[in-house]
Amino acid sequence: MQYFHSIMLNAGVYAPLLGAVVIVALWTYMGARSVRGIAMAAASVSLLSALSLWADYFLELSAGGKGVAVFSDYMGFLPAFGLNGISMPMYALAGIVGFAATYWAVISKMENPRLYFTLLLFMQGGLMGAFAATNVLWMYMFHEFALVPTFIAMTIWGGAGKRIAAIQMAIYLTLGALVSLAGIIALYMQTDAASFEFGAIVQAMAAAPLDASWQGWIFALLLFGLGTLVSLFPFYSWAPRGYAAAPTSFAMLHAGVLKKFGLYVLIQVAVPLLPVGAIEWGWTLAVLALFNVIYIGLVTMAQRDLKLMVSYSSVAHMGLCFLGIASMSVIGAGGAVVLMFGHGLSVALLFLLSNVITNRTEQWDMLQMGGLYKQTPVLAAMFVMAIMASIGLPGFANFWGELSVLVSLWNFSPAICALGATGIIISAVYGLRAVARIFMGEPSEWISKRFGAIADISVKERIPAIILIAALMFVGFCPKSVTKGLDADMKDIPAYSESK
Amino acid sequence: MDTSSIVYGWNEVATEAVLAVTSVAIVALAAVVPQQARKWLSVLGFAGLLGALLVEVFYVPESADTLFAGLLSKDSSFSAFAIACAMLSTLMGVAYFSKGGKNRSEFLAVLIICTMGMILFVRSNNLMVAFVAFECVTLCLYVMAAWAHNKSASLEAGVKYLVISGVSGATFLLGIAFVYGAGLATHIDLLNFANFSAGLYSPVFRIGMVLIAAGLLFKIAAVPFQFWTPDVYQGAPTPVTAFFAVASKAAGIIFLSRMCIALGPMGDRAEFAFSVIAALTILVGNLGAVTQVNVKRLMGFSSIANAGYLLVLIIAMMKLRNVDEFYFAVYFYIVAYMLATYAIFFVVNQFEGYDDYDQSISDYRGLSRKSATMTGSLVVNLASLAGIPPTAGFFGKLLILIFAWAAQMYWLMGIMIFGSVVSIYYYFAWMRAAFDTPSGTEKEIQPSISLLPTMVALSILTLVFSGVLLKFYAV
Numbered sequence: 001m002q003y004f005h006s007i008m009l010n011a012g013v014y015a016p017l018l019g020a021v022v023i024v025a026l027w028t029y030m031g032a033r034s035v036r037g038i039a040m041a042a043a044s045v046s047l048l049s050a051l052s053l054w055a056d057y058f059l060e061l062s063a064g065g066k067g068v069a070v071f072s073d074y075m076g077f078l079p080a081f082g083l084n085g086i087s088m089p090m091y092a093l094a095g096i097v098g099f100a101a102t103y104w105a106v107i108s109k110m111e112n113p114r115l116y117f118t119l120l121l122f123m124q125g126g127l128m129g130a131f132a133a134t135n136v137l138w139m140y141m142f143h144e145f146a147l148v149p150t151f152i153a154m155t156i157w158g159g160a161g162k163r164i165a166a167i168q169m170a171i172y173l174t175l176g177a178l179v180s181l182a183g184i185i186a187l188y189m190q191t192d193a194a195s196f197e198f199g200a201i202v203q204a205m206a207a208a209p210l211d212a213s214w215q216g217w218i219f220a221l222l223l224f225g226l227g228t229l230v231s232l233f234p235f236y237s238w239a240p241r242g243y244a245a246a247p248t249s250f251a252m253l254h255a256g257v258l259k260k261f262g263l264y265v266l267i268q269v270a271v272p273l274l275p276v277g278a279i280e281w282g283w284t285l286a287v288l289a290l291f292n293v294i295y296i297g298l299v300t301m302a303q304r305d306l307k308l309m310v311s312y313s314s315v316a317h318m319g320l321c322f323l324g325i326a327s328m329s330v331i332g333a334g335g336a337v338v339l340m341f342g343h344g345l346s347v348a349l350l351f352l353l354s355n356v357i358t359n360r361t362e363q364w365d366m367l368q369m370g371g372l373y374k375q376t377p378v379l380a381a382m383f384v385m386a387i388m389a390s391i392g393l394p395g396f397a398n399f400w401g402e403l404s405v406l407v408s409l410w411n412f413s414p415a416i417c418a419l420g421a422t423g424i425i426i427s428a429v430y431g432l433r434a435v436a437r438i439f440m441g442e443p444s445e446w447i448s449k450r451f452g453a454i455a456d457i458s459v460k461e462r463i464p465a466i467i468l469i470a471a472l473m474f475v476g477f478c479p480k481s482v483t484k485g486l487d488a489d490m491k492d493i494p495a496y497s498e499s500k
Numbered sequence: 501m502d503t504s505s506i507v508y509g510w511n512e513v514a515t516e517a518v519l520a521v522t523s524v525a526i527v528a529l530a531a532v533v534p535q536q537a538r539k540w541l542s543v544l545g546f547a548g549l550l551g552a553l554l555v556e557v558f559y560v561p562e563s564a565d566t567l568f569a570g571l572l573s574k575d576s577s578f579s580a581f582a583i584a585c586a587m588l589s590t591l592m593g594v595a596y597f598s599k600g601g602k603n604r605s606e607f608l609a610v611l612i613i614c615t616m617g618m619i620l621f622v623r624s625n626n627l628m629v630a631f632v633a634f635e636c637v638t639l640c641l642y643v644m645a646a647w648a649h650n651k652s653a654s655l656e657a658g659v660k661y662l663v664i665s666g667v668s669g670a671t672f673l674l675g676i677a678f679v680y681g682a683g684l685a686t687h688i689d690l691l692n693f694a695n696f697s698a699g700l701y702s703p704v705f706r707i708g709m710v711l712i713a714a715g716l717l718f719k720i721a722a723v724p725f726q727f728w729t730p731d732v733y734q735g736a737p738t739p740v741t742a743f744f745a746v747a748s749k750a751a752g753i754i755f756l757s758r759m760c761i762a763l764g765p766m767g768d769r770a771e772f773a774f775s776v777i778a779a780l781t782i783l784v785g786n787l788g789a790v791t792q793v794n795v796k797r798l799m800g801f802s803s804i805a806n807a808g809y810l811l812v813l814i815i816a817m818m819k820l821r822n823v824d825e826f827y828f829a830v831y832f833y834i835v836a837y838m839l840a841t842y843a844i845f846f847v848v849n850q851f852e853g854y855d856d857y858d859q860s861i862s863d864y865r866g867l868s869r870k871s872a873t874m875t876g877s878l879v880v881n882l883a884s885l886a887g888i889p890p891t892a893g894f895f896g897k898l899l900i901l902i903f904a905w906a907a908q909m910y911w912l913m914g915i916m917i918f919g920s921v922v923s924i925y926y927y928f929a930w931m932r933a934a935f936d937t938p939s940g941t942e943k944e945i946q947p948s949i950s951l952l953p954t955m956v957a958l959s960i961l962t963l964v965f966s967g968v969l970l971k972f973y974a975v
Contacts, residue, residue: 024876112868141889141890141894144890144894145889145890147888148888151928151932152932152935155936156935163932170924170928171921174888174921174924175917175921178917178920178921179917181898182901182905182917185902185905189902189905189906
């Protein structure tokens with residue numbers, strides 16, 4: 001079994017990277033069909049790896065096993081990979097969204113598909129690796145794999161305002177990445193660890209704990225560095241414009257998966273290792289996160305552009321995840337992981353469906369749409385489901401995440417809990433208003449001219465959407481598939497189990 | 501000094517001898533070989549460099565630092581590095597001369613002599629020997645900068661470098677005079693590195709050291725002696741620019757760090773001054789590059805910024821005194837820098853016309869449609885200069901940041917991070933140009949098929965070179 005795990009895990013990370021290398025190596029022989037085939041095959045391997053490891057992990061836990069899924073350390077040269085309760089859902093998320101994004105790219109028409117799929121696969125491999133790596137430096141490096149591909153993809157296939165958005169995104173993300181790199185170096189140097197391996201840092205800290213002031217400083221570096229990557233207020237301004245201008249598949253991967261990386265490292269590395277620092281910065285984080293929830297939520301309400309609306313909403317939702325971390329409890333941080341999982345799927349779905357919609361209306365302004373329901377009942381149903389998931393209604397994964405985060409916040413501070421809960425109302429307002437503007441009412445002047453030509457979402461286009469919805473509903477109805485691992489692992493982390 | 505007691509270890513300078521003989525042979529052959537056959541002299545030059553590299557790698561020195569009355573040390577890592585740079589410049593020169601550059605054979609001879617001078621400069625244990633080698637290098641670089649002497653840009657570069665290097669040479673020499681004057685004995689040995697500690701507490705000695713350091717800062721293009729860099733980089737022929745950017749800078753850095761090691765405890769006093777210089781160098785380099793549209797000027801500012809990063813490393817070493825780790829880090833960084841810089845100049849050199857002083861970022865628009873290889877190399881190596889994982893440049897910066905943290909130079913780390921973030925703007929703007937829609941006014945590319953493999957090999961090395969680090973550091 002150990003062998004199986006090890007092979008699957010490495011295959012999931014290296015298949016996309018290998019696919020990219022194959023395309024580059026055989027550049028001149030690659031036709032539009034063969035690159036699509038390679039990309040599809042690589043993404044399928046990643047999906048298969050994610051799903052099989054997830055299933056196996058869950059079964060092992062249910063059977064009373066320890067559940068530390070995998071470890072592979074080939075030749076001491078390739079990075080070590082492993083999954084625990086926190087990284088398992090994230091790894092699964094990367095596999096699922098990666099597959100949906102690649103599938104979407106495969107069925108779309110584009111210029112220069114070779115380059116598109118090279119970049120997409122490179123990014124996908126980095127994402128799988130970022131959540132699978134057990135070495136903090138490798139986590140960071142795999143995350144950075146996405147920087148250049150997104151920049152190039154936005155430059156070539158991006159939408160309106162792509163030039164500014166692309167450079168702004170690259171600069172902000174580098175700033176965030178380098179500040180968090182300073183934090184990672186600080187963690188490694190101050191603990192005098194043998195390597196950047198997470199286990200080695202834990203060992204070193206057990207031997208010689210860090211004093212409180214160092215914990216505070218290092219946590220601040222990690223918090224604000226990673227916070228910039230997750231678009232924590234006030235370092236968020238790159239995100240909405242960037243996502244709105246990015247090509248759909250990249251926006252799905254970026255907003256759905258990559259952005260969760262910062263939160264993931266905070267939950268997996270920063271808070272468990274630096275609990276004193278986390279308590280010290282807890283209130284600051286909570287207040288900034290409330291700005292995300294309320295202020296950005298209100299900004300989202302004011303958007304008329306569909307893609308910008310989705311982008312802003314993804315920034316707003318990060319606030320609740322941060323609040324879950326600030327609460328520093330098993331239920332709060334665990335809830336944040338579930339919410340990250342649910343939000344990753346739902347925002348990818350929203351980006352995908354927005355693209356389907358704007359392909360038909362040739363218009364991003366929601367006020368110029370209206371009444372589409374008559375022509376596109378299936379698309380409307382899917383969009384409503386995506387909005388419901390994003391609001392956090394029962395039946396979808398997001399519900400359990402938001403619920404646990406809010407429950408845990410009550411213990412942290414009832415006032416913050418109450419303010420955080422308004423986020424749900426706000427997201428209901430902009431979500432339902434978007435549904436109403438696009439699908440209900442009378443067709444606008446712009447849209448009525450081409451109303452008859454608008455077709456419903458095609459069968460090909462439905463497949464990625466159905467995959468995402470299925471995953472959302474699976475966790476929505478069977479939250480244990482995620483929470484069991486979270487419970488098992490987080491109980492052993494004093495920062496979560498003891499503080500409150 | 502009793503000259504009869506000097507041990508002349510001629511075997512120990514075999515590398516330099518091979519280079520000198522090659523250089524002379526090229527000049528001699530150029531006089532008799534007909535014009536059409538002169539391109540084969542490039543092959544001869546390359547073979548000579550390769551031979552020198554083989555001697556350098558496979559010849560194991562026998563004796564320690566007593567060679568030539570202790571004037572030379574057996575520092576071998578830099579020799580291999582300098583020869584590798586010269587080989588790459590020779591290769592780039594093939595394209596340069598095939599596109600119309602003049603006087604191929606003399607160029608090769610000067611380049612090889614310059615390499616030899618650099619090796620001696622870095623190996624020298626004695627300030628006087630260092631000065632002679634320093635001037636030899638400077639003279640060659642000045643001649644090479646002005647190589648396209650029918651172009652005003654190249655002439656301007658040559659004259660600028662002549663004046664600046666004259667000043668820096670004079671400063672260096674004045675420093676030597678002070679150091680000598682501060683000596684308690686009148687013996688020539690006092691100029692040896694090993695005897696520096698004798699003069700540590702003499703103010704005259706310290707003034708001398710400051711002047712010598714100033715001469716070296718000229719060489720590595722650190723603030724406030726950086727003004728010549730963009731102009732000279734722009735005007736010099738591209739193979740020379742690359743040699744300036746990599747070999748000349750690395751020689752200055754390694755020599756400076758050897759002096760800092762020799763100075764021992766006195767290094768601490770220089771720490772603050774060096775920190776300010778490093779910070780300003782990083783800021784001037786990166787902020788200056790933001791407004792550049794000419795790619796060679798941009799590389800000039802980028803090389804200023806990189807000098808700043810390397811200075812941070814030297815300061816950290818002065819505080820930590822971890823010489824072995826320092827040499828690993830500094831060589832890792834300069835090799836990563838060499839791979840990226842040479843690969844980028846190979847791309848620059850693939851445009852039509854041998855004279856590319858006016859090549860601007862907008863000439864790269866639409867490059868991705870013309871040549872995937874060039875675009876790929878450009879992207880990978882710009883990412884390396886910008887410090888994006890998994891390229892070698894990232895690991896170089898990572899090592900410097902780790903050193904800086906260990907030396908508790910937190911504010912310099914902050915400056916480094918700020919500089920790196922700024923650098924994203926101009927490196928990525930260049931990268932972006934390659935994917936933009938062409939407007940039709942771009943310069944045509946004229947790929948030299950024989951050089952593409954080198955460019956690709958450098959790019960692949962940029963990607964996988966970090967494996968070296970993983971082996972050593974077990975990150």
